[in-house]
Amino acid sequence: MSKAIIFEVDGTLVDSNVLRARAWQEALARYGRQVRLPRVLAQMALHGDQLLSEFLTEEDMTRYADELASFHRALFQESYLPRVKPFHGVPELLRHLRAEGWKIALASTGDPDELEHYIELLGVEELIDGRTTDAEVNHTRLNEEIPAEAIRLLGLDRTDETLAIAGSPYDVEGAVRLGMRCVGLVCGGFSDEQLVRAGAIAVFGTPEDLLTRYSESPLAAGG
Structure with a gap:
């Protein structure tokens, strides 16, 4: 899989x-x-x-x-x-995931030029396999349609083959409705409780925290 x-x-x-x-x-x-x-x-x-x-x-x-x-x-x-500043540990986390055999997509509700700016800021151009923004989808259900488009871009047929990582309850809920499991990060300003209530199966602090505690995360078991 x-x-x-x-x-x-x-x-x-x-x-x-x-x-x-x-x-x-x-x-x-x-x-x-x-x-x-x-x-x-x-x-x-x-x-x-x-x-x-x-x-x-x-x-x-x-x-x-x-x-x-x-x-x-x-x-x-x-x-x-x-x-806008990147959170610590993003390139290192993505490199680790690639080494572990994960495909990686970025899904953003921002404009395409904003996403390109963030990719350059993070220095992860060579570490991602797909990207999508609200420019590619209907705006009525962005929290579902943007990750769904990312799944399509990755060439996957089933949402249960993917894991989402999100920082807002809204995005967690969208991933769960699509059938994905979702890990929450509180660095976006929402609490552990809010993310868990939205359906997150685990919650970490930042990308760096997720990398540091990788062995105890759902990612370590291959998703």
Whole structure:
């Protein structure tokens, strides 16, 4: 049986969740909505219009939701993306997984150019077998459709041949609904309890922590 791992990227491999939330907070403020950062962070699993619907009235959604989302995208890429840092241990973890015979795919809800930036930042271009973003799928169920597309790109027929690694309950739930087992990482800002409640079979701190404790993880048994 093929061994494959699908990594979510934001909050899992790179420390981007707070920066993306700050960009949403700043964009909302520009359009007259003052929202506390913890409230934005709590909605970070949602995408675009879904997130904005938590903070805008139906009338305002109609009037300027698209404009606000475009402003957020430009603001994040210009002011916040350059500040995103990788979590420690990512290249080392991926090299170890490749040595153990795993195929590796990256699945991101970000734009394709953001994912390419992260791959370059992490220095893992030669360590991945597939990548996908929200540009390739329908936006109604990103947490399921993006990893499903990654599975297809890896040439696998069954979701039970793959293991997902994610940092948000939303992404854990999507992987579980697809039939995958999922390992959670708390470096994305969510707690052990939230990730386990979403369906994670094990929880670790960071990619470096997962590598250090590899022998006690589900990965050590070949998935």
